[in-house]
Amino acid sequence: MHYEGPIYRPPSEADSLLIQATIGCPHNRCTFCMVYKNGPKFKIRKVVDIKEDLVEARKAYGERVRTLFFPSGNSIIMRTAHLCDICGYAQELFPELERITVYGSSQYIHKKGVEDLQKIKEAGLSRIHAGLESGDDIILKKIKKGTDSAQQIEAGQWAMEAGIEMSLYVILGIGGQDRSRQHAIETAKVLNRISPDFIRLRTFVPKINTPMLEEVQKGTFVMLGPHDILKETALLIENLDVSSTLTSDHYTNYINIEGKLPEDKSVLLEKIKTALEYDESSFRPFFIGNQ
Numbered sequence: 460m461h462y463e464g465p466i467y468r469p470p471s472e473a474d475s476l477l478i479q480a481t482i483g484c485p486h487n488r489c490t491f492c493m494v495y496k497n498g499p500k501f502k503i504r505k506v507v508d509i510k511e512d513l514v515e516a517r518k519a520y521g522e523r524v525r526t527l528f529f530p531s532g533n534s535i536i537m538r539t540a541h542l543c544d545i546c547g548y549a550q551e552l553f554p555e556l557e558r559i560t561v562y563g564s565s566q567y568i569h570k571k572g573v574e575d576l577q578k579i580k581e582a583g584l585s586r587i588h589a590g591l592e593s594g595d596d597i598i599l600k601k602i603k604k605g606t607d608s609a610q611q612i613e614a615g616q617w618a619m620e621a622g623i624e625m626s627l628y629v630i631l632g633i634g635g636q637d638r639s640r641q642h643a644i645e646t647a648k649v650l651n652r653i654s655p656d657f658i659r660l661r662t663f664v665p666k667i668n669t670p671m672l673e674e675v676q677k678g679t680f681v682m683l684g685p686h687d688i689l690k691e692t693a694l695l696i697e698n699l700d701v702s703s704t705l706t707s708d709h710y711t712n713y714i715n716i717e718g719k720l721p722e723d724k725s726v727l728l729e730k731i732k733t734a735l736e737y738d739e740s741s742f743r744p745f746f747i748g749n750q
Contacts, residue, residue: 460478460479460512460515460516461479461508461512462477462479463479463482463499464482464483464495464498464499464531465494465495465531466479466530466531467494467530467531467532468528468530469528469588469626469659470708470709471626471657471659471708472526472528472560472588474525474526475526475527475528475558475560476516476520476524476526476527476528476553477528477530478509478512478513478516478527478528478529478549479504479509479512479529479530479531480503480504480509480529480530480531480534480537480542480545480561481501481502481503481504481529481530481531481532481533481534481536481537482499482500482501482502482503482504482531483495483498483499483500483501483502483531483532484501484531484532484533485501485532485533485536485567486532486533486564486566486605487501487532488603488605489592489602489603489604489605490601490602490603490669490670490671490674491592491602491630491633491663491665491666491669491671492666492669493666493667493668493669493748493749493750494532495531495532496668496669497668501532503536503537503538503541506541506544506545509529509545510545510548513545513548513549513552514552516552517552517553522553522555524553524555524556525555525556525557525558526556526557526558526559526560527549527553527556527558527559527560528559528560528561529545529559529560529561530562531562532562533562533563533564533567534561534562534563535561535562535563535564535567535568535571535587536563536567536570539571539575539578539579542561542579542582542584543578543579543581543582544582546559546579546582546583546584547582547583549583550583556583557585558585558586559583559584559585559586560584560585560586560587560588560626561584561587561588562587562588562589562590563587563588563589564589564590564604564605564606565589565591565606565610565611565614565615566605566606566610566614568587568589568614568615568617568618569606569610569613569614569617571617572617573617573620573621576617576618576620576621576623577621577622579621579623580621580622580623584623585623585624586623586624586625586626586656587618587623587624587625587626588626588628589614589615589625589626589627589628590604590627590628590630591611591627591628591629591646591649591650592604592628592629592630592633593629593630593633593634593642593645593646594608594611594642594645594646594647594648594649594650595608595634595638595641595642595645595646596608596645597638597641598633598634598638598641598642602633602671608645608648608649611649611653612649612652612653615627615649615652615653615655616652616653619653619654619655619656624655624656624657625653625655625656625657626655626656626657626659627650627653627655627657627658627659628659628660628661629646629650629658629659629660629661629695630661630662630663631660631661631662631663631683631688631691631692631695631712632662632663632682632683632687632688632691633663635680635681635682635683636681636682636683636687637681639683639687639690639691640691640694642691643691643692643694643695643698644694644695644698646695647695647698647699648698650699650701650703651698651699651700651701653701654701654702654703655701655703656703656704657703657704657705657706658699658701658703658704658705658706658720659705659706659707659708659709660692660705660706660707660709660712660716661707661709661711661712662688662709662711662712662713663682663683663711664711664746664747664748665682665747665748666747666748666749666750667747667748667749672747682745684739685713685739685742685743686735686739688713689713689714689731689734689735690735692716692731693728693731693732696720696724696727696728696731697724697728699720699721699724700721701720701721702720702721703719703720704717704718704719704720705717705718705719705720705723705727711748713734713742713743714730714731714734714742716730716731
């Protein structure tokens with residue numbers, strides 16, 4: 460099997476077979492992300508090469524493969540026919556497959572449209588991991604996400620309509636002290652319109668070689684401390700009206716919370732309330748990310 464450049468996968472894909480479909484990220488302008496800032500240049504692998512890797516994986520792992528993830532960044536951008544081809548081929552090789560997933564930003568999901576998303580679903584794609592980051596248009600523009608809340612909502616709704624599970628990621632603290640409240644409320648509004656299968660929380664950590672680290676160091680971006688992050692999280696959850704699984708399965712977070720919404724809302728808020736009673740020194744220290 461062949462891999463080029465950084466290979467990242469969500470924590471929920473820890474047991475998945477990783478077969479690289481794309482290299483790099485077609486957007487690669489988000490100010491908080493360092494993954495592909497030094498390359499490699501984005502490109503889509505040839506279908507024949509992807510299939511060869513799938514065949515090799517079948518020989519190596521056989522029936523043990525239950526879930527498959529096609530990295531790298533934004534593999535949803537592949538031509539619909541090609542993405543359908545590799546999904547279908549994977550199911551032929553691994554009839555035991557329970558899930559096929561990719562990364563996909565809202566703007567690239569949106570470009571597919573409902574019809575193509577339905578084709579991809581029928582070919583075997585089960586889930587898309589998408590970085591929502593925020594639902595606040597001012598923040599989205601500032602971090603150069605390349606999308607806005609209206610497009611995020613439509614893309615998410617179209618994917619859900621096609622029967623594809625949506626796993627959406629929110630970055631707590633990405634609005635800084637200036638827009639913490641707006642970030643929580645506007646993000647909840649977007650999530651309410653989509654009602655994704657999964658809402659996954661991450662906490663903003665400035666990364667090396669990124670514009671946002673420079674802003675933090677210059678003092679033009681004021682980060683939230685542990686208590687402020689917890690308050691922002693509570694405000695987000697209070698404003699959610701979704702049927703989703705919410706989880707904070709990531710090393711950047713100050714506490715781990717997980718539950719089903721709406722039924723576990725009060726339990727989640729109570730856990731945050733308890734955490735707010737701890738001194739801030741008891742939480743993980745500030746650090747600069749390098750991955």
